[in-house]
Amino acid sequence: MASKKNNVLPGFNLTLGFTLAYLGIVVLIPLSTIFLKTFTLTWAEFWHAVMSPRTLAAYRLSFGASLAGALINSVFGFVVAWTLVRYEFPFKKLIDVMVDLPFALPTSVAGITLTAIYAQNGWLGRFLEPHGVKVAFAPLGVVVALTFVGLPFTVRTIQPVLEDLDVEYEEAAATLGAGRLQTFARVIMPALIPALLTGFALAFARALGEYGSVVFISGNMPMRTEVVPLLIMAKLEQFDYAGATAIAVVMLVVSFLLLLGVNILQRWSSQRLAA
Amino acid sequence: MFENFGWLSQSQADPRKSATADPPLVRFALIAIAMLFLGLFLFIPVAAVFAQALQHGLGEYLKSIIDPEARSAIRLTLMTAAIAVPLNVLFGVAASWAIARFDFPGKQTLLTLIDIPFSVSPVIAGMMFVLLLGVRAPIGGWLYDHGIRIIFAEPGIVLATIFVTFPLAARELIPIMQAVGSEEEEAAIVLGAGGWQTFLRVTLPNVKWGLLYGMVLCNARAMGEFGAVSVVSGHIRGHTNTMPLYIEIMYNDYHYVAAFAVSSLLTLLAIATLIAKHFLERRVIPVPQKGADEIETKVAA
Helix, strand or coil, X not given: CCCCCCCCCCCHHHHHHHHHHHHHHHHHHHHHHHHHHHHCCCHHHHHHHHHCHHHHHHHHHHHHHHHHHHHHHHHHHHHHHHHHHHECCCCHHHXXXXXXXXXXXXXXXXXXXHHHHHXXXXXXXXXXXXXXXXCCCCHHHHHHHHHHHHHHHHHXXXXXXXXXXXXXXXXXXXXXXXXXXXXXXXXXXXXXXXXXXXXXXXXXXXXXXXXXXHHHHHCCCCCCCCCHHHHHHHHHHCCCHHHHHHHHHHHHHHHHHHHHHHHHHHHHHHHHHHC | CHHHCHHHCECCCCHHHHHCCCCXXXXXXXXXXXXXXXXXXXXXXXXXXXXXXXXXXXXXXXXXXXXXXXXXXXXXXXXXXXXXXXXXXXXXXXHXXXXXHCCCCCHHHHHHHHCHHHHCCHHHHHHHHHHHHCCCCHHHHHHHHCCCCCCCCHHHHHHHHHHHHHHHHHHHHHHXXXXXXXXXXXXXXXXXXXXXXXHHHXXXXXXXXXXHHHXXXXXXXXXXXXXXXXXXXXXXXXXXXXXXXXXXXXXXXXXXXXXXXXXXXXXXXXXXXXXXXXXXXXXXXXXXXXXXXXXXXHHHC
């Protein structure tokens, strides 16, 4: 029906039919219930749920800590990608493989192990707490957890672009008298900006929705260390489904806008690579 | 002094590179920063899992793992993955066939829709199923009246897991199917092979490593999912606990050895996943286009 290129291959109706049915049952119908549920709320109820002081505090922490985590990952993710692409050192292969650990490690495992490390008597907590740096059960712990979950995104978006970057441009810059720092700022950085932004946005989006690793390290104190997914969970446990749904809709809209932003960024960067 | 650090050399020993080489001190500093960062966020946490799990010795560790409640959690996790992974791989195969082999309107939109579960918070994912299939919802209420419990029971856990792992296999298979191209399949069809025969003898061998890769990624996420499953499980002890949920309950009850012992199993799974990923990544795209005669013998066989 739709094959434009005189396709001899069979199975179009079967595979597309199954794809759409499965997508509808697993993703689209369940997702639409969230939006349908919000329509049962009055404006005042909706506004009260998404703008109450406790919700506002949760937004502030979620956005702030996700932003901090994504920034940390952008800076250090760049350094990690740079060393993995440009330098040789022992155990490089192993380290390269390990970068994906936060993808593979269940979030509850990450949560309890990070908490154990940064608790008062933990490996790092015992050195930090006497100096007044409280990580576990404090907002800083949320930043640590969100940095952990976002780490692979920045490294893995910057690394392939660095690998494809032609050294000839750097040689040309050096030949023309540019210093190494100048070459870095004028030649290397501009080529990396789309990848840096994409990695930042992906790490930020992942951090916004994160629940498992944060629930253990944050201590879940309302107004202080409660991120938005935790607040939604708290409302669900009190059977306040309407309130939970209203906040979920706000977060979904933000996530979809971020997804849209990432798509635009990726189109931009592929155009630049092609040019 | 840094000339002694032979292992800190640049990737290729190319004399032209001297113009683009970073000074040894910079190199050393950047590697040190990268290692410190990864050590802090990757290696110390992994070491801590095993240190905590073994803090009271191997005997206590093994006792925690063969505990009946732990075993029941392991069983439910394996069962959940055994349902979610094949379904999502089947979806991945169907979606990649439709998308990589045919042109149709709305293809780009379909690709975006497939990615949706990646941008939905696990908690919200679990909540959708509670709203749709919980006892208070129309569909859930009807099912409950007919003796079918989904939320706060195993089917809910399986559904939530299917949702969060939904794009993983499809996302790997679509680009691979596109890269392989359809020439071999077209040749097989023209030479008289049936659709299923072509799929089993031509397509499947070409994408088998990609299929396995998608399965490995899907499985890791299915066995490790926590947030979505937490919402739909209802925390019924020894009944609706997957491994990540069991870890939470043990941890909150101060049974640290039990929590970290089960965590160590999931950590080993994560490490095995990373190793498998590393070896599969290089084999995912098959050597393009074998000789036409080979295709003929395949079809004739």
